[in-house]
Amino acid sequence: MVRIRLDVAYDGREFSGWARQKEGQRTVQGEIEDALRVVLRRDETPELTVAGRTDAGVHARGQVAHVDLPDEVWAEHRAHLLRRLAGRLPMDVRVLRLSEAPPHFDARFSAVWRRYSYRVTDHPGGADPLLRGHVLWHNWPLDVDAMNEAARGLLGEHDFAAYCKKREGATTIRTLQRLEWVRREDGILEATVQADAFCHNMVRSLVGAMLFVGDGHRPPEWPAKVLAARVRDSAVHVVRPHGLTLEQVAYPPDEELAARNRASRNKRTLPPLPGCC
CATH class of the missing domain: 3.30.70.580 (Pseudouridine synthase I, catalytic domain, N-terminal subdomain)
Incomplete structure (x- = not known):
C-alpha cells in the first residue's frame, strides 16, 4: 500500500x-x-x-x-x-x-497546528452580497483594539471546556498559539486563530466572546475569566459557521513525524483548579 x-x-x-x-x-x-x-x-x-x-x-x-x-x-x-x-x-x-506521503505521515495525528480565519463586517449596511457566504454581519460597531486585548488573555495551553462542546472521552485541553484581529482595507475584520488542535465549536465560541467585547457588551478581561472557570457559559454565543475558513495545516519535518504521532495520541491533563479536589 x-x-x-x-x-x-x-x-x-x-x-x-x-x-x-x-x-x-x-x-x-x-x-x-x-x-x-x-x-x-x-x-x-x-x-x-x-x-x-x-x-x-x-x-x-x-x-x-x-x-x-x-x-x-x-x-x-x-x-x-x-x-x-x-x-x-x-x-x-x-x-x-x-x-x-512520507513514512509515518498521518493527516490528523502528524499535524503540529491548524490555522483558521474568521471574517466579520460591522458595516451598517450589512455584508457585501458577493461575500455574504463567507463574512458574518455584526450589527454593532466593533473595537479591534479591545478584541485584541481580550485575545491575549486566551493564549497558551489551557482547558478550553468553557469554549467547547464536550465529547465523551475527549480532552478539551489545547494550546492556542495565535489569536489576533485586523481590520482589512475593505473594512472587514479578520481573526487569525491558530492552535495545535481545536475541540468542537472552539473557534466559533472564541469569536463569539470577542465580538461581545468588541461591541462593548463585555470588558476585555471577560473572555479570560470565562476560560478560567472551565465550564460552559450561556453568555458565550457560538457564531454562525459561514465566516469560518480552515486556511492551513502544518506538519513537522519527515524525520519527526513518528514522534509527533505518538505525542498527539497522548491525552493531556492540567492541574485541578485551586481549592478543587
Missing part, C-alpha cells in the same frame, strides 16, 4: 460538514471518497483520514487528508488522477494536490 496526501479546498455552505453521515446528508468526505471510487474503478470506497473535521457550513482552502491505495492502483492512475477528480467532483469541492 502507498499513502497519498490530498490537499483540499471547499465551500462549506451546501455541506453537512466534513464527515460522512447517514444517508441523504451531503458531506465533503462523501463526495471525495465517492469520486475516488469511481475514477479508480474500485468496488470498495477508499477511506479518507482528515486533519480537521470541519462542521456544517465551514469552508476550507487548506484542508489535508490521506488515503491508502494499493501500489498498483496508484501506479496506474497517478498521472491523470488529479484531472479526473476535477472532472468528477462538484464545483464546490476541489482536490488541489496529490502526493505520496
Whole structure:
C-alpha cells in the first residue's frame, strides 16, 4: 500500500460538514471518497483520514487528508488522477494536490497546528452580497483594539471546556498559539486563530466572546475569566459557521513525524483548579 496526501479546498455552505453521515446528508468526505471510487474503478470506497473535521457550513482552502491505495492502483492512475477528480467532483469541492506521503505521515495525528480565519463586517449596511457566504454581519460597531486585548488573555495551553462542546472521552485541553484581529482595507475584520488542535465549536465560541467585547457588551478581561472557570457559559454565543475558513495545516519535518504521532495520541491533563479536589 502507498499513502497519498490530498490537499483540499471547499465551500462549506451546501455541506453537512466534513464527515460522512447517514444517508441523504451531503458531506465533503462523501463526495471525495465517492469520486475516488469511481475514477479508480474500485468496488470498495477508499477511506479518507482528515486533519480537521470541519462542521456544517465551514469552508476550507487548506484542508489535508490521506488515503491508502494499493501500489498498483496508484501506479496506474497517478498521472491523470488529479484531472479526473476535477472532472468528477462538484464545483464546490476541489482536490488541489496529490502526493505520496512520507513514512509515518498521518493527516490528523502528524499535524503540529491548524490555522483558521474568521471574517466579520460591522458595516451598517450589512455584508457585501458577493461575500455574504463567507463574512458574518455584526450589527454593532466593533473595537479591534479591545478584541485584541481580550485575545491575549486566551493564549497558551489551557482547558478550553468553557469554549467547547464536550465529547465523551475527549480532552478539551489545547494550546492556542495565535489569536489576533485586523481590520482589512475593505473594512472587514479578520481573526487569525491558530492552535495545535481545536475541540468542537472552539473557534466559533472564541469569536463569539470577542465580538461581545468588541461591541462593548463585555470588558476585555471577560473572555479570560470565562476560560478560567472551565465550564460552559450561556453568555458565550457560538457564531454562525459561514465566516469560518480552515486556511492551513502544518506538519513537522519527515524525520519527526513518528514522534509527533505518538505525542498527539497522548491525552493531556492540567492541574485541578485551586481549592478543587
